[in-house]
Amino acid sequence: MSDQRNLFGKIWDQHTVQTLPSGQSQLFIGLHLVHEVTSPQAFAMLRDRDLKVAFPDRTMATVDHIIPTDNQARPFADGLAEEMMSAIEKNCREFGVTLLDLADSRQGIVHIVGPEQGLTQPGMTIVCGDSHTSTHGAFGSISLGIGTSQVAHVLATQTLAIGEPKVRRIEVNGTLKPGVFAKDVTLHIIRVLGVQGGVGYAYEYAGDVFDAMSMEERMTVCNMSIEGGARCGYINPDQTTVDYLRGRPSSPQGAAFDKAAEWWLSLASGPGAEFDDRVTFDAADIEPTVTWGINPAQSVGVAEMLPTVDSFPEADRVGVAEAFEFMDLTENQPIAGQKIDVAFIGSCTNSRISDLREAAAIAKGRKVSDGVRALVVPGSQLVAKQAEEEGLDKIFTAAGFQWREAGCSMCLAMNPDKLVGNEMSASSSNRNFKGRQGSPTGRTLLMSPAMVAAAAINGCVTDVRELMA
Amino acid sequence: MSNIQTVIGTGVPLFLDDIDTDRIIPARYLRCVTFDGLGEHAFEDDREQTENHPFDDARFANGGVLVVGRNFGCGSSREHAPQSLSRWGIQAVVGESFAEIFFGNCTSLGIPCVCVSRDDAEQLAATVEADPAAEITVDLMAQEVRTGDKTVSCEMPESARTALTTGQFDFMAQLLEGQDATRTTADSLPYMSNFA
Numbered sequence: 001m002s003d004q005r006n007l008f009g010k011i012w013d014q015h016t017v018q019t020l021p022s023g024q025s026q027l028f029i030g031l032h033l034v035h036e037v038t039s040p041q042a043f044a045m046l047r048d049r050d051l052k053v054a055f056p057d058r059t060m061a062t063v064d065h066i067i068p069t070d071n072q073a074r075p076f077a078d079g080l081a082e083e084m085m086s087a088i089e090k091n092c093r094e095f096g097v098t099l100l101d102l103a104d105s106r107q108g109i110v111h112i113v114g115p116e117q118g119l120t121q122p123g124m125t126i127v128c129g130d131s132h133t134s135t136h137g138a139f140g141s142i143s144l145g146i147g148t149s150q151v152a153h154v155l156a157t158q159t160l161a162i163g164e165p166k167v168r169r170i171e172v173n174g175t176l177k178p179g180v181f182a183k184d185v186t187l188h189i190i191r192v193l194g195v196q197g198g199v200g201y202a203y204e205y206a207g208d209v210f211d212a213m214s215m216e217e218r219m220t221v222c223n224m225s226i227e228g229g230a231r232c233g234y235i236n237p238d239q240t241t242v243d244y245l246r247g248r249p250s251s252p253q254g255a256a257f258d259k260a261a262e263w264w265l266s267l268a269s270g271p272g273a274e275f276d277d278r279v280t281f282d283a284a285d286i287e288p289t290v291t292w293g294i295n296p297a298q299s300v301g302v303a304e305m306l307p308t309v310d311s312f313p314e315a316d317r318v319g320v321a322e323a324f325e326f327m328d329l330t331e332n333q334p335i336a337g338q339k340i341d342v343a344f345i346g347s348c349t350n351s352r353i354s355d356l357r358e359a360a361a362i363a364k365g366r367k368v369s370d371g372v373r374a375l376v377v378p379g380s381q382l383v384a385k386q387a388e389e390e391g392l393d394k395i396f397t398a399a400g401f402q403w404r405e406a407g408c409s410m411c412l413a414m415n416p417d418k419l420v421g422n423e424m425s426a427s428s429s430n431r432n433f434k435g436r437q438g439s440p441t442g443r444t445l446l447m448s449p450a451m452v453a454a455a456a457i458n459g460c461v462t463d464v465r466e467l468m469a
Numbered sequence: 470m471s472n473i474q475t476v477i478g479t480g481v482p483l484f485l486d487d488i489d490t491d492r493i494i495p496a497r498y499l500r501c502v503t504f505d506g507l508g509e510h511a512f513e514d515d516r517e518q519t520e521n522h523p524f525d526d527a528r529f530a531n532g533g534v535l536v537v538g539r540n541f542g543c544g545s546s547r548e549h550a551p552q553s554l555s556r557w558g559i560q561a562v563v564g565e566s567f568a569e570i571f572f573g574n575c576t577s578l579g580i581p582c583v584c585v586s587r588d589d590a591e592q593l594a595a596t597v598e599a600d601p602a603a604e605i606t607v608d609l610m611a612q613e614v615r616t617g618d619k620t621v622s623c624e625m626p627e628s629a630r631t632a633l634t635t636g637q638f639d640f641m642a643q644l645l646e647g648q649d650a651t652r653t654t655a656d657s658l659p660y661m662s663n664f665a
Contacts, residue, residue, distance in 0.1 A: 017647050017654045021637055023628040026647050028654045030661075038547065040502035049641070054648075055655070066500060080500035087502045121660060131546040131570060147548035147574035153644050159651055161640040162573075163628050195487055196540035199566060229540060231569050256664040263659050295487050295543075315539075315587065319486050412496045412545075433491045433544060440495070440514035 006269040007236055008167045008202050011142050015125045017159055024161045030124035030141075032154050033110045034061035034097065036088040037414065038129030042151035043091040053095045055158040060119060061092050062100040064109045065414045069377050069404035072102055081415065095155070108380020108406040111135040111348040115219065116382055118248025122237035122264035127154055132348045132430065134225040137234035138218035139241055140267060142202070144232050165231045166200055166276035169269075171207035174283035179465035181358065182217035183350060183428070183448035185209060186224040187289040187299050189281065195297045198230030201277070204269060205235050209283050215244040216354040223349045224430055227296040236268035288464055290335050291432045291446040293323030298432075302451070302463045305332050326434055327443050328422070335461050338445070340426045342419060343374040343456035344437070345401075345449045347411035347429035351379030353386050355428065355449040360392040362453035362467050368400035369459030375402045375417065377409040401456065413438025426455035472636040473579055476561035476607040478533025480597030480616075481523050484590060488537065489544035490571060494553040496545075507549055508556025524557070528601035536594045537564035539587065542571025551575045561607045563614055563623065565590050576629045579638055581609055583623040589614070593621070609634050 005013070017026040032055075039061070046052070053059060066081040076082040092099035100107045106117060111132055114120040122140035127133060129151040136143035146160065154160055172185060190197075203225050210218060218235045225233030242261045245251045252260040287301030298320070300306060308331040312320050324331065329338070345351070345359050356378065368374045376396045378384040384406055387393055393403045410417040411429035418438025419425055425437055425444045432444040445461060454462040498510045516522040523529050535554065541564045542550060551574045554562075562575065562582045575582050585593070596603055596616055606615040607623070609630055614623045632638040655661050 014658065015654065017650045020628075020640070020643050021635070022632040024632075026644060026651070028651060028658070030658065037499050041504055041548075044503070045641075051645075054651075078500070083502060084500060124660060129546060129548075131544065145546040145570055147546055147551075147570060147577060149548060149574065149577035149640075153641055156641060157644040157648065157651060158655070159644050159647065161644060163626060165569075195543060196566060196568075199540065199569060226544075226570075229543065229568065252660075252664045260660070260664040263664070295489070316486070322485075412491075414496045414499060431489070431491070431544060433489045434518075435495055435514045436491050438497070440517060 003270050003272040004274045006167055006204060006273040006275060007140055007234060007267050008142060008204065010267050011123055011125065012164055020161055024163050027125060027160045027162055029127050029154050029158050029160055030058060031114070031119055031126045032059045033114055033126065033128035033133070034059060035065060035110050035130060036063050036084045037065045038148050039091065039151055040084065040087045041148045042155055043095065045152040046156055051156040053097060053155050056096040058158060059097045059155070061088060061097050062107055062110050062113050063088060063102065065408045065412065067102065067407045068416050069407045069409045072405055105381050108383065109348045109351065109408055111223065112352060112379035112383065115139065115215070116380055118245055118251035121245065122241060123267050127160060131226045132223050134232045135219050135223040135348055137222040137225065137232050138215060140234055140237035140264065142232060142234070145226060165202045167204055168201045168277040168279060169204045169206055169275040170279050172209040172281040172283055173207040176209060176283045176286060179288055179468055180286050181448040181450060182213060182220040184286055184289045186221045187291065187296065187446065188286045190224065190228040190297050191289065191299045193228055193279065195227060195295045196229045198225065198228040201230050203228070203230040203233040204275065205233060210235050211238065214354060215240060216352040219352070220349055224296065227430055237264045238268070288448065288451055290451065290461055292327060292329055292335055294326055294432060294434050296430070296432060296446060298323055300335055302336050302461065305334055306330070308332060336463055338461040339424065340372060340445065340455050340460060341423040342425040343372055343452050344410045344425055344427040344429065345452050346375065346377030346379070346409050348379065349430040350428035350449045351377060351383065353383050356383070356387050356392050359449040359453040360395045362450050362464060363399040363401065363457065364395045366399055366457045368456045372456050372459050374400060374456040375404055375410060377404040378406050380406045410437050412436060426452045426461065428452045470636045470639045473581060473633040474610050476534065476581060477604060478560055479531060479602060480534045480536050480593070480605050481529040481532035482536050482594035482597040483523050484536060484538050484594035486538040487540045487543055490542055490547050490550035491544055493542065493550040494547065499547060499549050504549065504552040507553035511553040511557045531558070533558055533560040534605040534607060535559045535562045536590060536597055537562060538590060539565040541567050543568035546570045548574045551578050551580055555580060563590065563593060563607060576632060576638055577640065579633065581607060581625065581633055583607055583614065583625045585614060585621050585623045589621040
């Protein structure tokens with residue numbers, strides 16, 4: 001294998017079945033993750049054509065988007081949610097796909113569950129009908145969000161028709177300052193490169209900062225690749241990756257694990273690997289970052305003032321003015337001190353155990369500000385169990401946070417957890433789009449889980465470093 | 470599946486950047502098990518919040534060619550977004566650029582998304598605004614967008630253009646034909662045998 005091929009290219013080549021008449025590649029998919037929102041129409045397409053699921057052993061379903069995080073008794077109060085739940089149960093039963101349902105202790109957000117179970121492994125191609133599938137790239141896999149027609153393709157053939165993107169290597173070197181988290185790194189990258197900057201690219205994240213990150217932190221960064229417009233993001237597998245996977249339920253066991261680890265590490269982009277583009281950041285430039293607008297690139301360091309409309313290129317000004325109007329924020333105002341109504345800690349970006357530990361460290365011994373509705377929603381039942389064993393749930397509830405069951409919750413509000421009216425939310429999720437958190441006029445400020453906890457305590461956007469011991 | 474070589478229709482001007490799929494179809498309408506009925510909810514919240522949104526403007530009610538700005542369709546992978554636009558009556562989208570998952574979803578549904586320069590997109594939107602009855606031709610063979618006496622060049626990735634113009638955008642059939650080759654590839658991957 002050529003030393004010039006980066007990890008993406010190596011995996012791509014190994015998974016290419018053939019070139020299609022259109023010139024696209026037919027790519028074999030090693031793991032297909034399925035959830036209740038983007039799959040019912042795909043299963044219907046299989047029924048229409050009398051097709052089966054080609055590789056049910058490489059397919060795993062869970063439920064996350066629509067489930068309530070408080071009262072999960074069936075039938076759900078929302079008849080539409082109940083219908084979707086029944087549909088995925090029936091589809092998985094009839095097509096022979098394993099479903100981690102609410103009664104299964106492994107259930108959770110699809111992008112939390114895959115890695116947790118060891119299903120997500122380096123060198124795989126992974127797809128899901130969900131844009132945040134990019135999360136799994138943290139393991140050194142090609143992990144792509146796909147649409148429902150493509151979900152049907154993968155169900156029926158275990159392959160995808162797709163063109164090969166370019167690869168941009170993003171290096172962040174140096175050491176992050178205290179109070180700067182993985183979320184801040186990804187928000188900073190998106191702020192600089194823009195929400196459309198990644199179109200046409202896969203992002204390879206490399207350098208000191210990612211080398212030093214835990215797998216959970218790496219997942220946070222890769223998760224948000226899609227917000228930067230990239231087709232996917234990944235980090236080369238290393239000893240951290242291998243250590244994370246050892247002993248997971250779906251990881252290879254015994255001698256097979258050592259063989260696997262050797263193969264995984266061999267896939268990493270070597271020193272001679274070539275890239276279509278390279279961008280370098282200095283870790284010292286990254287501050288705790290908060291979005292103020294209606295896309296994830298509209299952000300500032302917590303100590304900065306909001307920009308002026310005129311400071312943007314002319315082509316961007318209409319969108320920037322729209323963001324100020326929707327958010328009801330003003331040019332040159334500080335973001336620190338901005339009042340919030342809701343604090344949400346959760347989502348596939350930031351609901352892992354390390355996220356909850358970081359937030360609990362801020363919440364411990366403090367009280368949520370009067371008038372702030374604060375939710376902590378663990379990413380999976382196993383994360384919830386771990387947090388409860390560590391007493392994190394008690395720290396949160398003593399501080400006045402609600403401690404919920406696992407699910408997507410208020411990240412996209414397809415369930416009862418929603419903003420009301422034009423509430424301002426401090427959120428550890430991934431999107432600040434208009435209406436994203438369930439109220440058409442609801443407003444979202446994205447930040448790290450520790451920053452959300454700090455905002456909950458003070459009732460306003462706060463530099464988390466002020467509350468760190 | 471028919472060839473899609475040209476789309477001819479009147480326009481709908483929506484020259485804005487970074488329009489995400491949550492705006493195209495709010496998440497509450499994803500609580501469904503079919504795509505039926507999504508057309509009426511396209512841009513629902515934007516329409517509520519925008520005076521005379523083009524999707525509420527009677528002048529553009531029959532428009533089939535949506536004219537947009539940069540990075541249209543970013544965010545969520547929901548195929549519900551192009552499904553809702555399609556059911557509303559959109560048959561082609563002309564813009565400066567498109568988010569990739571959205572673009573792929575549109576291609577699967579036979580909706581060409583073609584890129585023109587920013588100036589051309591802006592001018593086309595202005596033309597439609599001034600003359601809603603103006604007929605727009607999106608010509609995938611000549612790679613042109615024509616309206617009145619004005620012709621501009623447009624681009625789309627060659628693989629998508631080939632798939633649409635030759636009527637081969639139902640990838641399911643092509644992928645199924647590769648079943649034996651798929652098995653060969655699968656057997657060559659060490660994780661498929663769990664590294665035994």
